[in-house]
Amino acid sequence: MSIAAFVEQAVTSADKTFLQLRVDIVEGAIPAGSKLSETELSTKYQVSRAVIREAINRLESCHLVERKANVGARIVSLTPEGLIQLYQVREALEGMAARLAAKNMSDEEIADLTALLDNHFQTVKGGESYYQEAGDLDFHYRIILGSKNQHLIEVLVNGIYHLIRMYRVQFGMAGPRVTTAFDEHKHVVQAIANRDEELAEMLMRRHILYSKNNIERKLLQS
Amino acid sequence: MSIAAFVEQAVTSADKTFLQLRVDIVEGAIPAGSKLSETELSTKYQVSRAVIREAINRLESCHLVERKANVGARIVSLTPEGLIQLYQVREALEGMAARLAAKNMSDEEIADLTALLDNHFQTVKGGESYYQEAGDLDFHYRIILGSKNQHLIEVLVNGIYHLIRMYRVQFGMAGPRVTTAFDEHKHVVQAIANRDEELAEMLMRRHILYSKNNIERKLLQS
DNA sequence: GTTGGAAATGATGTCGACAATATAGGCGTT
DNA sequence: AACGCCTATATTGTCGACATCATTTCCAAC
Numbered sequence: 429m430s431i432a433a434f435v436e437q438a439v440t441s442a443d444k445t446f447l448q449l450r451v452d453i454v455e456g457a458i459p460a461g462s463k464l465s466e467t468e469l470s471t472k473y474q475v476s477r478a479v480i481r482e483a484i485n486r487l488e489s490c491h492l493v494e495r496k497a498n499v500g501a502r503i504v505s506l507t508p509e510g511l512i513q514l515y516q517v518r519e520a521l522e523g524m525a526a527r528l529a530a531k532n533m534s535d536e537e538i539a540d541l542t543a544l545l546d547n548h549f550q551t552v553k554g555g556e557s558y559y560q561e562a563g564d565l566d567f568h569y570r571i572i573l574g575s576k577n578q579h580l581i582e583v584l585v586n587g588i589y590h591l592i593r594m595y596r597v598q599f600g601m602a603g604p605r606v607t608t609a610f611d612e613h614k615h616v617v618q619a620i621a622n623r624d625e626e627l628a629e630m631l632m633r634r635h636i637l638y639s640k641n642n643i644e645r646k647l648l649q650s
Numbered sequence: 651m652s653i654a655a656f657v658e659q660a661v662t663s664a665d666k667t668f669l670q671l672r673v674d675i676v677e678g679a680i681p682a683g684s685k686l687s688e689t690e691l692s693t694k695y696q697v698s699r700a701v702i703r704e705a706i707n708r709l710e711s712c713h714l715v716e717r718k719a720n721v722g723a724r725i726v727s728l729t730p731e732g733l734i735q736l737y738q739v740r741e742a743l744e745g746m747a748a749r750l751a752a753k754n755m756s757d758e759e760i761a762d763l764t765a766l767l768d769n770h771f772q773t774v775k776g777g778e779s780y781y782q783e784a785g786d787l788d789f790h791y792r793i794i795l796g797s798k799n800q801h802l803i804e805v806l807v808n809g810i811y812h813l814i815r816m817y818r819v820q821f822g823m824a825g826p827r828v829t830t831a832f833d834e835h836k837h838v839v840q841a842i843a844n845r846d847e848e849l850a851e852m853l854m855r856r857h858i859l860y861s862k863n864n865i866e867r868k869l870l871q872s
Numbered sequence: 873g874t875t876g877g878a879a880a881t882g883a884t885g886t887c888g889a890c891a892a893t894a895t896a897g898g899c900g901t902t
Numbered sequence: 903a904a905c906g907c908c909t910a911t912a913t914t915g916t917c918g919a920c921a922t923c924a925t926t927t928c929c930a931a932c
Contacts, residue, residue, distance in 0.1 A: 439719045439720070440719050440720070440884090440885065440886095441885075441886075442885080442886090443719065465912095465913075465914095466913075466914070467912090467913070467914090475886085475887095476886055476887045476888075477887085477888085477914090478700070478885085478886060478887065478888095479885085479886070479887090481704075481914090481915095482703075482707070482885090482886095485704065485707045485708070485711075486707070486711075488711070489707075489708075489710070489711030491801070491804070497661045497662050497665065497893090497914085497915085498661070498662070498892080498893050498894060498913085498914060498915075499893090499894065499895095499913085499914080500894095500913070500914065510800070513799045513800060513801055513802070514801055516746060516750065516799055516801075516802070517743070517746070517799065517801045517802055517805070519746070520742040520743055520745065520746035521739070521742055521743070523742065524738060524739070524741070524742035528738065577735045577738055577739065578732070578735060579713070579735055579736055579738075579739045579810075580735070580738070580739055582713065583739070583805060588801075662914090662915065662916095663915075663916070664915080664916090687883075688883080688884070689882090689883075689884090697916085697917095698916055698917045698918075699884090699917085699918090700915085700916060700917065700918095701915085701916070701917090703884090703885095704915090704916095719884085719885085719923095720883085720884060720885075720922080720923050720924060721883085721884075721923090721924070721925095722883070722884065
């Protein structure tokens, strides 16, 4: 089961505009904290204001923009505290996801996950740092999807992960920690393979907590 | 700090329609799983289709309705599995909320919370079952808000709690468990007052887990 | 009788125009 | 010069009409 199986393709014009805007926001083409003028965007993207409004509404439900009545929409502003709070939620949710994955993933899915990790290990040894982030993402996504919990999947995949990526891009952080994180991944998968829910959750929470601590250190020194 | 301080009042027409629709959906006036026709609703609520569309968009971000492009919106259908999954997410998030509340609530807020619980105890002894649900809600809301984590607050207050109430109303469940739940509340507050993050999280998780088990029993016997 | 397709119907998606509101700037007063 | 008010302007909110798409229905062919 590929991740691509879960990205619904854009059919309507509002869909495309939404996806485009989301990329532009996450990647920083439109600066964080800036105002989103409907008229301006409608000329820029060559669509009507109704389409822009629809796109902005969806961005708001991703927590990427905030709207005030009769005033307009602003892209959320990124703060160190906000990033910490995001990681706290992520710790809680992905911990639960790992617990549920240990219960609900099929043996085949677990085998695939193990294979993925071995594959990932080869490329890490090779020192290809580009594939690292994608590999990390794949690992986390598979466990989230493996929880089989729709609410969990929705909040993490459509909400939190885009925000985290936005922080990562705009705070100029490198991808996830390289060497140590890999062992942590391995242990989480082992716990899942052993169907040890308790341990899987604990290890995943620790893994994310370490990430958070790592980020906090980088934030302080900069 | 009252809960009312956090309910933004409706200023625009779409706001009012959204709030009205949300009540009608949660309380079951519009049956779960039914289709939401834009034209029909626009005549029923005496507003233009644009307003209805905006309202439906917001309902979608609460996970109360689902939309498909060029087809329309349906109210989510309620399933026992969905309710269980909801409680799993709730356990993870409110557990984390209790942990953060133990760290971040002010001494005054904790004193207020303790007073609330004493007050609640008096009414429970009096046997007034109506106030019970409100008291339970107040308890949980204060801890959620006490976490001081905006993401946590958003997801729980604007998302999950409305859904849970929808399940509670439409599955015809009584309010929260009466007698035992009160002791659990007391212990959570004690842990928070002692600033014991670990225990506060564990107790809150157990509290919600018991609720879930209680619900599962009721679902099976019906 | 069944199946396939095309037209008809009804819905959602998109658009431009108008109304209502917030903000900025200028003007007058103190 | 500072403050308040009022007007001007620009933005958002709302509306009705049109375009586009999904679904249904009906008819014809097999």
